[in-house]
Amino acid sequence: MDDRGSCERHAFRNASESVASWQVVVALLVLAAAVASVRLPATADAPPPAPPLSLGEIIHTALKHNPQVAAARYDVDTALRNVDVNRGQSLPVLSITGDYEYLPRRAIIGPLVMTPQIMVPTYTGGVVGLGLSIPLYTGGRIPLHVHVSDLGVLTAQHRLDATEQDLIFNLSSLYYSTLRLDAAVRATKKSAQSLESARAVVSEFFTVGKEPRVDVLRVEARLADVSAQLVGLENARAVTLESVATLMGFAADTPIDVAGVDDALATALPEQLDIPSLFAQALQRRPEYLAMLSEERAQEDRVQLARAAYRPNVSFTAEYGVQSAGDIPSGGSVNEGVGQVMLSTRFPIFDQTVHEHIRQEESALAATRSRLAQTRLSVELDVQKAAVAVRDTAAQVSAAEAGLAQADEALRIEHLKLKVGKGVITDVLQAQADSLQAQLGYQAALASHRIALVQLQRASGALEPPQAPHVPASRPARDL
Numbered sequence: 001m002d003d004r005g006s007c008e009r010h011a012f013r014n015a016s017e018s019v020a021s022w023q024v025v026v027a028l029l030v031l032a033a034a035v036a037s038v039r040l041p042a043t044a045d046a047p048p049p050a051p052p053l054s055l056g057e058i059i060h061t062a063l064k065h066n067p068q069v070a071a072a073r074y075d076v077d078t079a080l081r082n083v084d085v086n087r088g089q090s091l092p093v094l095s096i097t098g099d100y101e102y103l104p105r106r107a108i109i110g111p112l113v114m115t116p117q118i119m120v121p122t123y124t125g126g127v128v129g130l131g132l133s134i135p136l137y138t139g140g141r142i143p144l145h146v147h148v149s150d151l152g153v154l155t156a157q158h159r160l161d162a163t164e165q166d167l168i169f170n171l172s173s174l175y176y177s178t179l180r181l182d183a184a185v186r187a188t189k190k191s192a193q194s195l196e197s198a199r200a201v202v203s204e205f206f207t208v209g210k211e212p213r214v215d216v217l218r219v220e221a222r223l224a225d226v227s228a229q230l231v232g233l234e235n236a237r238a239v240t241l242e243s244v245a246t247l248m249g250f251a252a253d254t255p256i257d258v259a260g261v262d263d264a265l266a267t268a269l270p271e272q273l274d275i276p277s278l279f280a281q282a283l284q285r286r287p288e289y290l291a292m293l294s295e296e297r298a299q300e301d302r303v304q305l306a307r308a309a310y311r312p313n314v315s316f317t318a319e320y321g322v323q324s325a326g327d328i329p330s331g332g333s334v335n336e337g338v339g340q341v342m343l344s345t346r347f348p349i350f351d352q353t354v355h356e357h358i359r360q361e362e363s364a365l366a367a368t369r370s371r372l373a374q375t376r377l378s379v380e381l382d383v384q385k386a387a388v389a390v391r392d393t394a395a396q397v398s399a400a401e402a403g404l405a406q407a408d409e410a411l412r413i414e415h416l417k418l419k420v421g422k423g424v425i426t427d428v429l430q431a432q433a434d435s436l437q438a439q440l441g442y443q444a445a446l447a448s449h450r451i452a453l454v455q456l457q458r459a460s461g462a463l464e465p466p467q468a469p470h471v472p473a474s475r476p477a478r479d480l
Contacts, residue, residue: 052259055175056466058248059168063465065249066167072160079149079156086145093133097319100126127338129321139311144301151298158291165287165463167247172454174244179260180447181237187439188230191432194415195223198428201418215425222429226436273387278460282379285461289379292372299365306361309354312347382459390456393449400442407431407438 053061063069135142199219242252250256283289320339348354414431418424457463 052257054259055172058175058244058258059171059465062167062171062248063164066247067249069160069163069167072156072163076153076156076160079153082152083146083149086142086149089145090135090142095131095133096128097131097321098126098128127321127323129319129339131319132317134316135314136316137312137314139308139313141305141308141311144305144308148298148301148305151294151301154294155291155298158287158294161287162291164465165458168463168465169454169458171244171247173451174240174247175258175260176447176450176454178237178240178244178258180443181233181240182258182260183443184440185230185233185237187436187443188226188233191436191439192223192226192230194411194432195219195226198415198418198425198432199223202425218425218429222432273390273456275383275387278387278456279380279383281462282383282460283376286379286459287461289372289375292368292375296365296368296372299361299368303358303361303365306354306358309351309357310348312345314343314345317342317344379459383456386452386456386459389452390449393445393452396445397442397449400438400445404435404438404442407435411435 199216202215202219241256241258244258245254245256246252248254248256318339318341320337323336323338411428411431411434414428418428454463
């Protein structure tokens with residue numbers, strides 16, 4: 001009997017352990033399936049790289065999303081609302097009027113302490129009605145207010161144009177700088193490949209005893225220096241693209257890349273620049289100068305507006321309503337219609353505040369004219385500096401192009417001498433460094449020349465956003 005119970009207990013324990021083991025296996029399978037179904041954020045959830053943007057796409061996107069441009073547009077809208085406000089001053093004003101009065105039965109009449117108290121009836125009453133006010137003559141103040149606000153709209157629009165042109169210039173400069181860094185990265189990688197080939201040749205000569213160990217170390221040191229230079233160029237490019245993203249109105253870490261054609265930096269050298277014509281064009285198109293002209297005209301109207309305070313002011317007012325009163329002396333009525341029509345005139349003879357206000361506006365006009373003169377000088381200086389920059393960078397491009405051709409030829413000769421065993425590794429390294437420096441200098445000169453041309457357009461007021469490329473209907477929208 002005991003043996004039978006012991007066997008049953010042993011079988012039950014084995015069955016329980018089997019069920020527990022199966023439960024563990026099932027739990028592990030479920031856990032493995034859950035882990036496999038989880039997507040790693042670094043791979044599956046990573047945003048796809050943004051397609052390269054052309055300069056036109058960058059500028060048109062920035063004009064839509066840049067906060068500073070948006071604020072300038074709101075300034076224009078505010079100026080337009082100010083025009084409507086000033087025009088509304090000449091319109092009739094219709095309003096609901098009302099008053100209530102309560103006079104107690106006992107009241108002290110008179111300011112003296114010993115004045116006797118006089119018994120008066122209690123009076124409670126009120127009037128509710130409509131009031132109409134129409135300005136008939138304001139001495140020209142309302143039209144002047146409207147004209148000043150119209151000029152304010154022009155000023156705000158010119159400042160919006162200046163903000164947009166500054167944005168276009170900054171983005172164009174960053175765009176050409178990015179292209180320069182792209183060319184520099186390619187040239188540096190090519191130089192590193194050239195050094196790899198030189199190291200292979202020197203290592204082979206060292207193996208057979210034709211080159212000392214120090215030559216191999218020199219090549220490796222130069223290769224490490226070029227690799228570090230490549231890292232610096234790539235970091236500079238990343239920082240430049242972050243600046244582009246910020247000006248476009250996005251976060252600095254937004255993935256953005258630029259698209260440039262092979263001859264994006266290449267440009268024909270300009271002919272003789274006509275600086276007087278460029279300056280005359282700048283005075284007609286520079287938004288900063290046009291904004292100051294509008295501000296000067298507006299300030300002249302403000303002076304006239306201050307002087308108009310000495311002119312008469314004529315207005316028409318009319319009121320009609322219902323009066324309700326209680327405990328009125330004999331002869332009154334409880335409810336009756338009341339109304340009045342009045343033509344009022346105000347003609348100031350002496351007002352010191354008006355005189356001081358006129359002097360204040362005249363001083364502001366003198367200051368505005370001084371700022372206008374300074375803006376004219378600044379515009380002329382900008383044109384001169386931009387023209388000089390264009391000429392200088394054009395000369396730098398010509399010189400850098402000639403130097404690049406000579407450096408490349410010298411490097412080719414040194415490599416050929418090294419392969420046939422008649423070259424010196426120090427000469428090869430020096431020629432390689434000169435070639436890389438010439439390539440970087442040439443790309444920098446091209447970028448500086450392109451930026452100088454954009455600067456000349458900005459200085460003369462001819463800078464406009466490039467035409468945005470046509471996007472096919474089947475192309476998906478770019479989510480930046």
